[in-house]
Amino acid sequence: MSAGRDAHWDVAVVGAGTAGLAAATEAAGAGLDVAVFDQLAPGGQLVNLTAVHGVPGFTGSGPDLMARLVERAEAAGVAVRYAQVTRVHGEGPLRLDTADGEITADAVVVATGLGPGRLGLPGEAELAGRGVSTCAGCDGPLFRGAPVAVVGDDEWTAEEALELAGLASAVTVLVPGEPRWSASRAARLAAVENVEVLAGASVVGLRGEGVLSGVVVRTVDGERELTVRGVFPYVGRRGPEALVEGLPVDGAGRLVAEQGGRTAVRNLFVAGDARAGAVEELPAAEADGAAAGRAAVAALRSGAGPTPAAAPPAGGLRVVDPTHGVPPADEAAAMASGGTADWSQVALFSNSKPNATELLQGLGARLQEHWALPELGFASKPNASVAADKDTIDWLSERFKMVLVAVGD
Amino acid sequence: MQLEKRGVVAPLVVTESFLPLVRAQAQAQRVSPRFVVVPHPVGGLNEAELASRVEAATGELLAVADEARGSS
Amino acid sequence: MSAVLDLPGITEDDWQDEALRRGWGDGLPLVAPTPARVEAALRALDGVELELGPLPPSGLVPTPESFAANCVMAGCRPADVPVVLAAVRALQAPEYNLHGVLATTHPCAPLVVVSGPVRTALRVNCGTNCFGQGTRANAVIGRAVQLVTTNIGGARPGSMDRSTQGGPAKYTFCFGENEEESPFEPYSARRGFAPGESVVTVAATEGPHNVNDHGGTSAEDLLLTISGVMAQPGSNNVYVKGPHFLVLGPEHAATLARDGWTVPALQQRLWEQARIPVAKVSANNRKQFEDWGVVPDGDAYTVSTGPEQLHVLVAGGAGKHSAWIPSFGATAAVSRAVPA
Numbered sequence: 001m002s003a004g005r006d007a008h009w010d011v012a013v014v015g016a017g018t019a020g021l022a023a024a025t026e027a028a029g030a031g032l033d034v035a036v037f038d039q040l041a042p043g044g045q046l047v048n049l050t051a052v053h054g055v056p057g058f059t060g061s062g063p064d065l066m067a068r069l070v071e072r073a074e075a076a077g078v079a080v081r082y083a084q085v086t087r088v089h090g091e092g093p094l095r096l097d098t099a100d101g102e103i104t105a106d107a108v109v110v111a112t113g114l115g116p117g118r119l120g121l122p123g124e125a126e127l128a129g130r131g132v133s134t135c136a137g138c139d140g141p142l143f144r145g146a147p148v149a150v151v152g153d154d155e156w157t158a159e160e161a162l163e164l165a166g167l168a169s170a171v172t173v174l175v176p177g178e179p180r181w182s183a184s185r186a187a188r189l190a191a192v193e194n195v196e197v198l199a200g201a202s203v204v205g206l207r208g209e210g211v212l213s214g215v216v217v218r219t220v221d222g223e224r225e226l227t228v229r230g231v232f233p234y235v236g237r238r239g240p241e242a243l244v245e246g247l248p249v250d251g252a253g254r255l256v257a258e259q260g261g262r263t264a265v266r267n268l269f270v271a272g273d274a275r276a277g278a279v280e281e282l283p284a285a286e287a288d289g290a291a292a293g294r295a296a297v298a299a300l301r302s303g304a305g306p307t308p309a310a311a312p313p314a315g316g317l318r319v320v321d322p323t324h325g326v327p328p329a330d331e332a333a334a335m336a337s338g339g340t341a342d343w344s345q346v347a348l349f350s351n352s353k354p355n356a357t358e359l360l361q362g363l364g365a366r367l368q369e370h371w372a373l374p375e376l377g378f379a380s381k382p383n384a385s386v387a388a389d390k391d392t393i394d395w396l397s398e399r400f401k402m403v404l405v406a407v408g409d
Numbered sequence: 410m411q412l413e414k415r416g417v418v419a420p421l422v423v424t425e426s427f428l429p430l431v432r433a434q435a436q437a438q439r440v441s442p443r444f445v446v447v448p449h450p451v452g453g454l455n456e457a458e459l460a461s462r463v464e465a466a467t468g469e470l471l472a473v474a475d476e477a478r479g480s481s
Numbered sequence: 482m483s484a485v486l487d488l489p490g491i492t493e494d495d496w497q498d499e500a501l502r503r504g505w506g507d508g509l510p511l512v513a514p515t516p517a518r519v520e521a522a523l524r525a526l527d528g529v530e531l532e533l534g535p536l537p538p539s540g541l542v543p544t545p546e547s548f549a550a551n552c553v554m555a556g557c558r559p560a561d562v563p564v565v566l567a568a569v570r571a572l573q574a575p576e577y578n579l580h581g582v583l584a585t586t587h588p589c590a591p592l593v594v595v596s597g598p599v600r601t602a603l604r605v606n607c608g609t610n611c612f613g614q615g616t617r618a619n620a621v622i623g624r625a626v627q628l629v630t631t632n633i634g635g636a637r638p639g640s641m642d643r644s645t646q647g648g649p650a651k652y653t654f655c656f657g658e659n660e661e662e663s664p665f666e667p668y669s670a671r672r673g674f675a676p677g678e679s680v681v682t683v684a685a686t687e688g689p690h691n692v693n694d695h696g697g698t699s700a701e702d703l704l705l706t707i708s709g710v711m712a713q714p715g716s717n718n719v720y721v722k723g724p725h726f727l728v729l730g731p732e733h734a735a736t737l738a739r740d741g742w743t744v745p746a747l748q749q750r751l752w753e754q755a756r757i758p759v760a761k762v763s764a765n766n767r768k769q770f771e772d773w774g775v776v777p778d779g780d781a782y783t784v785s786t787g788p789e790q791l792h793v794l795v796a797g798g799a800g801k802h803s804a805w806i807p808s809f810g811a812t813a814a815v816s817r818a819v820p821a
Contacts, residue, residue: 031490033502077503316489317488317493318485318487318488319486319515319516319550320484320519320546320547320553321485321547322628324544324547325536325633327541328540382773
């Protein structure tokens with residue numbers, strides 16, 4: 001990221017999920033310079049959602065909805081920046097520590113959502129990715145035809161259980177207390193044959209050597225072992241408690257705020273699931289974000305921060321969009337896999353930049369060990385500044401099932 | 410990305426700084442690649458620094474790889 | 482996405498801020514591409530098909546309207562638009578490697594050389610201060626080319642355009658060949674175009690490096706200075722190679738011609754004489770060159786891959802200066818006729 005141009009924003013939004021994008025869109029629409037920061041892709045929880053429910057007028061996947069929200073934000077002039085914000089300092093002008101250096105902003109909206117679920121049990125970290133997962137949309141297919149458990153009591157838990165029901169042989173939803181999800185989700189859960197909801201059930205142990213084989217469930221009737229290949233915890237999720245110094249948080253580490261997401265720190269707002277008392281539903285997150293965006297605009301305009309440019313006068317300019325273009329007419333049809341390779345055929349493909357090959361070989365070695373592969377194939381571009389030649393691509397696609405590619409550094 | 414179009418599972422190893430660029434290229438080519446993201450830079454690192462990059466990215470790589478293998 | 486945008490509440494007065502906020506500009510003031518201005522610009526392309534393909538990295542094909550909108554924003558007069566079109570067509574030749582050019586960390590800019598009668602019609606500066614400020618055609622043609630790739634291709638600085646430092650030539654880098662004061666056959670003719678044809682040549686290059694030689698009185702004197710300037714261990718021409726340019730000031734050109742030098746002879750001689758001693762390159766950098774398949778020719782590295790990679794032409798006014806323009810490397814010089 002270029003530090004010079006991106007060093008200061010009117011409004012910096014931390015987290016490009018539903019609430020963050022709504023806040024950013026609102027503030028940019030009011031004519032402010034707005035950037036939204038996210039560690040990876042924008043979209044927050046949406047990215048992991050295969051089917052979206054509860055958003056009026058929308059049917060489609062989480063990524064589809066995310067794309068729509070991002071497009072709307074960018075059209076409003078929001079800059080999307082891929083950098084993790086590790087700390088927000090509230091003394092004096094608001095300063096944000098990011099992976100790419102410090103930036104400043106007149107107002108900040110924290111919309112990080114919640115961290116991943118955690119059971120807090122011994123062995124949990126070792127079994128992560130080997131049975132313990134927090135994303136049904138990502139890891140669900142690994143458990144096709146196998147029994148799984150989902151642990152939690154909220155809307156998200158129910159949604160993930162419904163998603164897994166389409167893949168797993170059986171889904172047991174373990175609710176530590178009573179379910180908090182809506183009646184409509186309860187009805188949808190009840191309508192699915194392979195889902196069982198157990199209230200008053202908590203997970204007290206994980207079973208498995210190397211990979212998960214079961215969980216120990218405690219209910220009023222005592223403890224028993226439930227055989228599952230996967231467990232998806234949505235309990236123990238924490239808000240961004242350590243992000244802002246000196247802000248009060250609730251028991252779940254969520255930031256406490258008043259109307260419009262205003263916090264105890266001047267010009268710092270919180271929106272979405274990161275806010276104490278938030279309703280964990282998409283329309284609520286969007287409304288919450290928009291309210292925080294408006295509150296930020298109002299705060300900056302009322303003189304609580306540097307005075308922004310005066311509101312544009314009525315009327316408007318009509319221009320021809322200089323970014324407009326059309327997709328090429330003859331987009332090549334996707335080619336089917338020509339190869340007969342199986343999963344033992346894995347190769348590395350280097351872009352020939354300094355260290356790229358070494359990095360790939362290091363990663364390749366780990367994969368080779370993980371899958372016990374006899375050997376790895378290797379190819380490279382003649383140099384980093386040219387496209388890969390067709391013969392190499394042909395060779396790779398015919399001979400290999402998977403190719404690890406170094407593209408950008 | 411051309412590999413993915415031909416049905417080969419081709420995770421892209423990319424540094425954080427180049428992720429937006431590669432993502433835009435992918436969007437342009439209408440593919441949704443799998444990413445293994447490492448901190449920038451890679452060039453100019455010594456052996457120990459490189460080893461820590463490998464270490465940090467291994468978890469993500471194996472997860473991406475297992476997922477691809479599991480869903481095929 | 483609609484081709485016409487309404488910007489509510491935005492007037493010509495706050496248009497600049499709005500355009501820059503949307504990431505549409507290069508930092509300098511832009512002319513608002515109102516439908517009326519775009520229509521006027523498009524009239525210069527009456528009966529001309531754009532013949533443009535998708536621009537990387539967005540993969541979008543420019544429409545006549547969006548192409549013209551960028552010309553308008555850059556400050557083009559309608560008559561400049563066909564020259565911009567020829568340049569963008571040239572950038573799209575596969576050998577130009579536009580994708581690599583836009584995404585590289587190298588500071589290259591699209592160099593635009595204008596040849597033929599269109600230079601006079603548009604008053605393209607081919608003489609004094611031809612690389613510099615002060616001439617509308619030079620300023621707006623180069624700028625429009627850059628805006629098209631920035632806005633429609635989406636190669637915005639900092640996100641898609643990854644240049645480590647960039648360079649001032651990225652604002653605009655356009656000049657005309659001083660055919661009138663050149664002792665050589667016009668560059669466009671040597672590129673295979675007919676006399677009287679207007680031609681644009683593009684290449685991805687650095688900005689110009691000065692060759693100052695006030696003392697030399699012979700071709701040999703000048704060749705020593707020129708070859709010295711070209712023998713840079715830190716240019717992409719050493720190991721990525723590619724086309725580079727020697728733009729001779731008319732006075733240097735006259736001295737070389739007086740002593741009997743032709744363009745092919747200059748190319749051959751400079752190929753042999755401009756060498757980078759191995760001792761000027763560190764062992765680690767030599768290894769990097771080797772990884773690219775580049776090894777020294779004896780005890781020195783060559784500049785690019787052969788005499789033909791040096792493009793020689795004449796531009797500028799009075800004075801004892803010439804310029805060497807190094808290449809991005811993984812690119813080619815591409816010429817296209819200006820559509821009539």
